[in-house]
Amino acid sequence: MNFGGGLNRFIATSCRHHFSHHLRSDFSSLHFLYCYFTTATDLIRLPTAHLSELEDIVPNLPGAFEKGIIIEKFKTCSNLRQLESIYAFMVKNSYNQDCFMINQFASACSTFSQTDYAIQALTQMNDPNIFVYNAVIRACVSCFAPIQSLQIYLRMLRAQISPSSYTFPSIIKSCALISQLRIGEAINAQIWKFGFKSHVFVQTSLIDFYSSFSKIFESRQVFDEMIKRDAFVWTSMISVHAKSGNMVSAHKLFDEMPEPERTFATWNSLIDGYARIKDIKSAEFLFNNMPSKDLISWTTMINSYSQNKLYQESLSTFNQMTKQGITPDEITMATVISACAHLGTLDIGKKIHLYIAKNRFNLDVYIGSALIDMYAKCGNLDQSLLVFYKLPEKNLFCWNSIIEGLASHGYAKESLKMFTQMKKEYIKPNGITFISVLTACTHGGLVKEGRMYFQSMIQDFLIPRGIEHYGCMVDLLCKAGMLEDAMELIKGMELEPNGVIWGAVLNGCRIQKNLDLGRVAVEKLMVLEPDNSGYYSLFVKMLAEENRWSEVARIRSSMKEFRVEKKSPGSSWIEIEGKSHQFSASDKYHECSKEIYLLLDRLYGKQLLDACVFEYDEYISFL
DNA sequence: CTAGGGTTAG
Numbered sequence: 001m002n003f004g005g006g007l008n009r010f011i012a013t014s015c016r017h018h019f020s021h022h023l024r025s026d027f028s029s030l031h032f033l034y035c036y037f038t039t040a041t042d043l044i045r046l047p048t049a050h051l052s053e054l055e056d057i058v059p060n061l062p063g064a065f066e067k068g069i070i071i072e073k074f075k076t077c078s079n080l081r082q083l084e085s086i087y088a089f090m091v092k093n094s095y096n097q098d099c100f101m102i103n104q105f106a107s108a109c110s111t112f113s114q115t116d117y118a119i120q121a122l123t124q125m126n127d128p129n130i131f132v133y134n135a136v137i138r139a140c141v142s143c144f145a146p147i148q149s150l151q152i153y154l155r156m157l158r159a160q161i162s163p164s165s166y167t168f169p170s171i172i173k174s175c176a177l178i179s180q181l182r183i184g185e186a187i188n189a190q191i192w193k194f195g196f197k198s199h200v201f202v203q204t205s206l207i208d209f210y211s212s213f214s215k216i217f218e219s220r221q222v223f224d225e226m227i228k229r230d231a232f233v234w235t236s237m238i239s240v241h242a243k244s245g246n247m248v249s250a251h252k253l254f255d256e257m258p259e260p261e262r263t264f265a266t267w268n269s270l271i272d273g274y275a276r277i278k279d280i281k282s283a284e285f286l287f288n289n290m291p292s293k294d295l296i297s298w299t300t301m302i303n304s305y306s307q308n309k310l311y312q313e314s315l316s317t318f319n320q321m322t323k324q325g326i327t328p329d330e331i332t333m334a335t336v337i338s339a340c341a342h343l344g345t346l347d348i349g350k351k352i353h354l355y356i357a358k359n360r361f362n363l364d365v366y367i368g369s370a371l372i373d374m375y376a377k378c379g380n381l382d383q384s385l386l387v388f389y390k391l392p393e394k395n396l397f398c399w400n401s402i403i404e405g406l407a408s409h410g411y412a413k414e415s416l417k418m419f420t421q422m423k424k425e426y427i428k429p430n431g432i433t434f435i436s437v438l439t440a441c442t443h444g445g446l447v448k449e450g451r452m453y454f455q456s457m458i459q460d461f462l463i464p465r466g467i468e469h470y471g472c473m474v475d476l477l478c479k480a481g482m483l484e485d486a487m488e489l490i491k492g493m494e495l496e497p498n499g500v501i502w503g504a505v506l507n508g509c510r511i512q513k514n515l516d517l518g519r520v521a522v523e524k525l526m527v528l529e530p531d532n533s534g535y536y537s538l539f540v541k542m543l544a545e546e547n548r549w550s551e552v553a554r555i556r557s558s559m560k561e562f563r564v565e566k567k568s569p570g571s572s573w574i575e576i577e578g579k580s581h582q583f584s585a586s587d588k589y590h591e592c593s594k595e596i597y598l599l600l601d602r603l604y605g606k607q608l609l610d611a612c613v614f615e616y617d618e619y620i621s622f623l
Numbered sequence: 624c625t626a627g628g629g630t631t632a633g
Contacts, residue, residue, distance in 0.1 A: 138624070166624045204625040235626040242627095265627035272628070299628040334629040341630095369630040400631040432632045439632090468633060500633085 067101060074108040083108055087121070096124055103135040110139035115148055122152070130156075134166045146174035150183070165196055169205040176212045184209050198227045204236050211240040235266045242273025247282075264294045271297070275304030299332045306339050314339040315348065334366040341374035349374045353387075363390070369397035376405025399427055404436040412444025431463050438472035442479055450476045471500040478508025483517060499529040506535060510542050518542055533559065 070086060077083050087105060090096045102125060106118040118139045122128055133156040140149035153171050156163065163171075168191055175184035188206060196202040203226055210218040223229075223237045234257045241250035250273050254266065267290045274283035287293070287301045298321040305314035318336050322328065328336070333356055340349035353371060361367065368391040375384035388394070388402045399422040406415035419437050422429065429437075434457045441450030454473050457463045470493055477486035486505060490497050502524040509518035518539055525535045536559055543552045 134624080164624090169624050199625095201625045208625080230625085232626045237626090239627065263626080268627040270627090294627095296628045301628095303628060329628095331629045338630065364630090366630045371630090373631060395630090397630045402631095404631065430631095435632050466633095471633090 067095070067098070070095065070101060071104050074104045077108065080112050080114065083112060083114070083117075087117070096121065097126060099125075099127075099129045099132050102128070103131045106132070106135035106139045110142045113143045115140045115143045115145045119148060119152065128159075128161075130161055130164050130167070133161060134164065134170070137167060138170045141170045141173050141177070144177065146177040149174045163190070163194055165199045165202055168196060168199075168202045172202075172205040172209045176209050179213075181213050181215075197225075200226070200228065200230050200233055204232050207233065207236045207240060211243070214244070216240060216244050216246070231261045231263050231266065234261060235263065235269055238266060239269040239273075242269050242276070245273075245277050247273050247277055247279070264292075264297060268294075268296050268300045271300050271304060275300070275307050278308055280304060280308045280310065295326055295329060295332065298326060299328075299335060302332065302339070303335045306335055306342070309342070311339040311342045315343070315345070330361055330364060330367055333361065334370045337367065337370035337374050341370065341377045344378050346375075346378035346380065349378060363392065365391070365393055365395040365398055368394070369401045372398060372401040372405060376401065376408065381405060381409050381411075394425075394427070396427055396430060396433070400430075400433050400436060403433060403440070407436045407440035407443060410443050412440040412446060415440035416446075416449065429457075429461060429463070431457075431466055431469065434463065435468055435472060438469065438476060442472065442476040445480055447476060447480045447482065465495075467495050467498055467501070470495065470497070471504060474501050475504040475507075478504050479511070481508070481512055483508050483512055483514060487517070497524070499525055499532065499535075502528065503535060506538060510538060513542070513546070515542060515546060515548070 070090065073086050074083075077086060087096070090098075090101060090105070095101050102121050105121055109115065109118040109121075115136075118136045122132055122136045125132065133152060137149045137152050137156075140146070140152065149170060153163070153167070156167075168187065171187055172184060175181075175187060191197065191202055191206070203222055206222045207219045210216075210222065219240050220237070223233065226233060234253065238250050238253050238257075241247070241253065247270075250270060254262075254270055257266065267286060271283045271286050274280070274286065283301070283304045287297065287304075290297065298317065302314050302317045302321070305311065305317060315336065318328070318332070318339075321332075333352060337349060337352055340346075340352065349371075355361075356363070356367060368387060371387045372384050375381070375387060384402065384405050388398065391398055399418065403415050403418050403422070406412075406418060416437065419429070419433070419440075422433075434453065437453050438450055441447070441453065450473065454465075454469065457469070458465060470489065473489060474486045477483075477489065483505070486508060490501060490505070502521045506518055506521040506525065509515070509521060522535060522539045525532070529535065536555060540552050540555055543549075543555070
């Protein structure tokens with residue numbers, strides 16, 4: 001097939017470079033043509049002289065000579081290839097100089113994250129107007145290409161085209177995305193210069209901009225200088241105050257705001273703000289007293305409970321919501337799954353997973369990491385791994401969840417393997433990752449590796465060591481019996497050691513039967529956590545084991561003297577048929593079902609008999 | 624073109 005000299009050469013080079021494996025394919029298929037022009041950029045770069053040659057090879061889109069039909073096609077096109085073929089058609093028919101159509105094209109590009117197409121299409125135009133520039137700038141921002149959007153803005157000014165009110169929200173957002181306060185301030189000056197000082201859309205974006213640098217005062221200044229305010233501006237300002245924890249100002253603005261202007265968003269921001277400062281009662285009050293609720297109100301309230309560790313309430317609010325016939329979305333689900341993880345309610349968690357699958361919810365990174373965590377925390381590591389491998393996209397949260405899941409189940413090597421894999425996929429770990437990694441090393445007794453990772457976090461990833469990381473490291477060394485090394489680490493810390501660290505030391509002393517160092521640790525703990533009786537009890541146990549009864553008595557009496565409350569025992573929950581049951585070591589809560597204790601006695605007896613770990617089927621046959 | 628809700632550790 002002959003496309004004509006120039007174009008033939010163009011295609012041939014294209015082929016050699018990118019698509020030699022396609023050469024053997026059927027040349028007669030017109031569809032195949034688009035394989036050569038894999039990008040609209042290729043098309044645009046075609047020398048103008050060759051455009052006429054396109055006449056023969058670009059097919060007509062059925063009935064597409066009406067602009068409206070092409071624009072319709074932008075909206076319905078579902079993949080990049082389709083977008084390219086529409087653009088090819090536009091080039092052929094010189095629609096690529098039509099401002100309105102390129103405007104639509106740029107928007108379509110942003111849905112496929114193809115900002116370079118939009119930029120190239122703009123470049124190709126002889127006389128782009130403000131609408132085209134705005135569309136391309138917006139496309140860049142929505143595809144997280146803030147630098148490009150600023151470049152286009154500059155190009156626009158050079159072309160003597162004045163920005164409009166549509167230009168600035170995107171430009172301001174770009175400045176926030178690249179954390180450039182100074183540039184944003186310069187843009188703010190231009191906003192004044194071009195006369196958008198009281199434009200609500202523009203000013204709303206400025207309020208948001210200053211708050212992203214924690215410049216609440218400047219945010220408020222923008223708000224106060226406005227002549228007219230709409231619901232968006234009010235809500236933005238309330239939200240800024242609420243997010244910064246200043247609920248007094250937030251609520252004051254809420255009261256000042258004309259009542260009919262209040263929207264769902266206004267109420268929801270306030271509820272969320274109260275939940276953040278742990279004032280769950282106020283959040284609840286607003287939620288119960290708002291005139292009506294939308295999905296986000298419900299999700300906010302569900303999340304408010306979760307933020308305040310009231311997971312049971314979180315789930316019951318979710319139930320109430322569904323009973324009222326409100327359909328949850330991905331965001332609601334991610335929150336609810338997280339609540340299930342904290343409660344250990346595998347039943348409900350599974351149901352929600354099923355619901356998500358059935359209703360074709362997008363399995364995104366939020367839901368993904370929540371599910372991974374939920375299954376791992378509920379003891380179903382296999383499911384957890386399955387979800388992890390099935391995720392189409394994985395971010396840091398997903399990796400952290402699976403690394404933590406494996407570590408907490410005692411799969412130290414596997415957990416570290418995951419960590420290696422994560423680094424291979426260029427996902428940058430954070431401080432949380434290293435907590436799990438160090439925990440994995442502790443479980444596996446991997447002292448050398450632990451030390452290596454402890455170095456690596458600061459050397460390779462510039463992650464500052466938190467007190468938690470020292471806690472993990474001290475725990476690792478103490479559990480491995482290396483008390484001297486642990487003490488050396490503590491002495492070299494730039495942070496003041498906390499109770500967790502001395503607790504780890506004390507625990508190490510118990511294993512090593514080191515009473516002297518144990519005494520040092522207990523003395524520190526008496527100051528750091530005077531109310532935590534667990535440490536005293538541990539030390540008393542150590543003393544008793546060494547028959548130091550006089551010291552035992554002394555500590556016991558000083559505990560009484562300082563009125564140290566006995567620590568309530570740690571407990572577990574299990575859910576059976578939708579009902580949650582609480583257990584703790586040597587509890588007697590379950591009098592109603594004597595069999596539990598009978599079985600426990602038998603198990604305990606058997607355990608003593610052969611002093612071995614129960615195998616699963618052995619356990620089953622025993623039942 | 625502007626506002627409100629999401630995941631991991633402790």
